[in-house]
Structures are given as structure tokens and as C-alpha cells.
Amino acid sequence: MSTTTISVPSPADFHVHLRQGNLSQLVTPHVREGGFRLAYVMPNLTPPITTTDQALEYKATLERIDPETEFLMTLYLSPDLTPDEVRRAKAAGIVGVKSYPRGVTTNSDGGIESYEAYYPAFGAMQEVDMVLNLHGEVPSDASANIHVINAEPTFLPHLRKLHAHFPRLRIVLEHATTRAAVETVKSLGATVACTITAHHLALTVDDWAGQSWNYCKPIAKFPDDREALRQVIREGHPRFFLGSDSAPHPSMKKSTSSPDHGCAAGIYTSPILLPLTAHLLESFGALDKLEGFVSKNGRAFYKKEIASIDGNNIVRLRKRKAGVTGTYSLKEEEVVSFWAGKELDWEIDNQG
Ligand SMILES: O=C1C[C@@H](C(=O)O)NC(=O)N1
Structure with missing residues (x-):
């Protein structure tokens, strides 16, 4: 691997x-602009995507916006998810089911x-080989001393229990943030995996306390x-x-400038995702693991290996400092990217 260009x-x-x-x-469109070819799409819309028909309609809408990105769809776990609906979803090509504990995000x-x-x-998901995606937190409960800091470690026994009951069910613990979560996933079998976000590789408590x-x-x-995430x-x-x-x-929902609304939870990284990930991995000595982390490992777990590697699906990064664009807007919508105003050491060179 050259130190000035990387092909992923x-x-x-x-x-x-x-x-x-x-x-x-x-x-x-920012998924592709940020260097990615496949998007595993979350279902927490209003109303949430709870049925196969809704997911297929949503997928068609996304494909109209960007026909070149591959969208893998998920359902929002709810009472609508009967075993029959699981089988219908699988037959329609829906890949996973996302579980959100009530009120956590x-x-x-x-x-x-x-x-x-x-x-x-x-049980039906295990039988047809669908993936269960877990938001791994329990809701805050002052009477049990559960709060945002210990919500993930407190959730981990649920993960162990689910894996014990359904050892062949592929489970992903989403966006792990703690050493305890990393160790738990490592200790479990081959059917349990874990996603890590780019922003959790950068931030600690000091970065969000007072910075909405x-x-x-x-x-x-x-x-x-x-x-532990970096390691x-x-x-x-x-x-x-x-x-x-x-x-x-x-932007209005992220800003704390108005006392009549709180701050929405969420960090926006899509437009800079591949350069940001390369920048962060290089900063902690893991640049040689970039391909595994952003392509091979997840694709292997999801059985979505690349059929053929040609120029069309290689994304090249080059080492060159580039400022992060702050604001993106369309009509009345405006969003601000993570690390706005900062510099990244890598940029996308070409996209096939
Ligand atoms: O789990 C989630 C959901 C997400 C969102 O905004 O939908 N934002 C978050 O910060 N975490």
C-alpha cells in the first residue's frame, strides 16, 4: 500500500x-460522494418502516434519488413483525430488522x-437467515441508576441472552462505544458482529458535553x-x-440556541465518510486495516462480497489536506457535517 494513495x-x-x-x-447522494457504494438503511422514519411493502417503497424512492448506490433495507422491529411477515420480507430481499428500545434515540x-x-x-429470522440489528442501550431509569453513560453496558446481558437463545441468528450490535461492548462481542460466536462509527473513533465525553x-x-x-474501539x-x-x-x-434541531427545543441526537458524516475514516485510522496506526474495516469484514458478515473487482467499484483516496465543507442545503433543508471547518489528511481522488 502506497502512503500517498489507497484503493478501496x-x-x-x-x-x-x-x-x-x-x-x-x-x-x-452524499453516501456515494463520501466514497461508499452500499448503504444499509435504517428504518426509523416517521412513521417507521415496519412492513415489507413500506420498505420496498422506500427502497424504490432511494433508488430514484441515486440509482448507482446499492441500498439494503431493514424493518423497524414492532408488533407488525409476525413470523409470516419475516418470511415475506426475506423473500422480498429485505436484509435485516432493527430493534430500538423505547425512548433511547x-x-x-x-x-x-x-x-x-x-x-x-x-426464531423465524434465524430460520430464514435475516440479520437482527440491535441498538444496544437500555432506557434511562433513575430508580435503577440507569443513565446515558451506563446504558450500553447495562444492555449487554440482553445481547448474551439473545445469542444463547438463537445461536444461528446473525446479530449486529450497532455503534458500540464501550470496552465492555467490544469484549462482549469478541467473546461471543461467529454469528455476532459489531459496527463502529467514525465519530466514536474521534470523540469522548469531553467533546459533546457543551457541544451539541x-x-x-x-x-x-x-x-x-x-x-478499545481503536484497538x-x-x-x-x-x-x-x-x-x-x-x-x-x-441545523435548527442540533443547535441549543433556543430554549424551547432540546438537541437532536445524531452526527452527520456521510459526505466525508471515507476520507474521515482513513484520517482517523491513520491517526491511531490502523490505516492498513482500512479495507477490512470499511469493506471486507462487513461484506463477509452480510454475505455481500463484491462479485468482481474492477475499476467501477474501486474508490481511490489520495493524501492531500482538504477542508471539510460545513453546510449542505436543498430547498428549506440545511444540514451541517461533522468536523465542519476542520481539515482531513485524505480526499477522494476519483470514483469509478
Ligand atoms: O441511534 C441513533 C439514531 C440516530 C438518528 O438520528 O436517527 N441518531 C443517533 O445519534 N443515534
Whole structure:
């Protein structure tokens, strides 16, 4: 690998929010502009995507916006997900089901309150080989001393239990932020994997306390937790891969300048994702793991290996400092990218 250019075969973002309406028109092309060829699309729209028909309609809309990106669709876990609906979804090419515990993040009001209630659906998913994507936090509960800092470690027993009950069900713990989560996933079998975001490789608590643009769920944790995320990438562990959780929100909803609304959880990385990931991996000595982290590992877990490697699906990065564009807008929509105003050491050279 040269130190001035890197070629990555068909990068895949295994966790991204592409929204709806004008916001979707604005952000969907950024997946490709940010260097990615495949988007694993989250279903937390309003209303959420809970049925096969809704997911297919959403997919068609995204394909109209960008016909060249491959969109893999998910359903939002809800009582609509009967075993029959699982089989229908599988037959229609839907890849996964995303579980949001109630109230932990954006559009999770319809989220779940018990995993056991969904055991029949999980059994059907195991049978037909669909993937279960877990937002790995439990809701805050002052009476049990559960809060945003310990919500992920407190969730991990649920992951262990689900894997024990459904050992052949492919499960992804999404956007891990703690050493405890990394160690738990490593200790489990080949059917359990884990996504890591780019922003959690950069941030710790000090970066979001008082800085609403860096607020997301799960929140970035302590330096030692961030080090565990970096270390597992340095090791090249095959069950850990990129899922950006790129989550655009209108600027007004990220700003704390008005007292009548809180700050939306979500960090927007799509437009700069591949250069940002290369920049971060290089900063902690893992640039040689870039291909595994952004392409091979996730593709192997999802059984979406690249059919043939040719110029069309190679994305090249070159080492050159480039400023991060701050604001993107379309009609009345405006979003601001992570690291706006900063510099990255890598930029996309050409796209096939
Ligand atoms: O899990 C999530 C959801 C996402 C969103 O905005 O949809 N934002 C987040 O920060 N985390």
C-alpha cells in the first residue's frame, strides 16, 4: 500500500440514516460522494418502516434519488413483525430488522419494551437467515441508576441472552462505544458482529458535553472506551466493521440556541465518510486495516462480497489536506457535517 494513495474495493456503510422527503433528496447522494457504494438503511422514519411493502417503497424512492448506490433495507422491529411477515420480507430481499428500545434515540417512541415478546419473530429470522440489528442501550431509569453513560453496558446481558437463545441468528450490535461492548462481542460466536462509527473513533465525553453538534446516541464515552474501539480495529478483528450511523438533522434541531427545543441526537458524516475514516485510522496506526474495516469484514458478515473487482467499484483516496465543507442545503433543508471547518489528511481522488 502506497502512503500517498489507497484503493478501496467497494466500501460499504452498514448503518446509515437516509431520512425522507427533501432531507432524503439532500443526503442520499452524499453516501456515494463520501466514497461508499452500499448503504444499509435504517428504518426509523416517521412513521417507521415496519412492513415489507413500506420498505420496498422506500427502497424504490432511494433508488430514484441515486440509482448507482446499492441500498439494503431493514424493518423497524414492532408488533407488525409476525413470523409470516419475516418470511415475506426475506423473500422480498429485505436484509435485516432493527430493534430500538423505547425512548433511547431519534424516533424510538414506537420502540420495543421486551425482547421475549419477539422470540417468535427472531426464531423465524434465524430460520430464514435475516440479520437482527440491535441498538444496544437500555432506557434511562433513575430508580435503577440507569443513565446515558451506563446504558450500553447495562444492555449487554440482553445481547448474551439473545445469542444463547438463537445461536444461528446473525446479530449486529450497532455503534458500540464501550470496552465492555467490544469484549462482549469478541467473546461471543461467529454469528455476532459489531459496527463502529467514525465519530466514536474521534470523540469522548469531553467533546459533546457543551457541544451539541457532537451529541449522538449512544453518547461517546471515556478515553479508555475509545481506545478499545481503536484497538479492535488495529487487530483487524473480522467481526468489527464500519456502520457510520450518519444521522442528519436540520441545523435548527442540533443547535441549543433556543430554549424551547432540546438537541437532536445524531452526527452527520456521510459526505466525508471515507476520507474521515482513513484520517482517523491513520491517526491511531490502523490505516492498513482500512479495507477490512470499511469493506471486507462487513461484506463477509452480510454475505455481500463484491462479485468482481474492477475499476467501477474501486474508490481511490489520495493524501492531500482538504477542508471539510460545513453546510449542505436543498430547498428549506440545511444540514451541517461533522468536523465542519476542520481539515482531513485524505480526499477522494476519483470514483469509478
Ligand atoms: O441511534 C441513533 C439514531 C440516530 C438518528 O438520528 O436517527 N441518531 C443517533 O445519534 N443515534
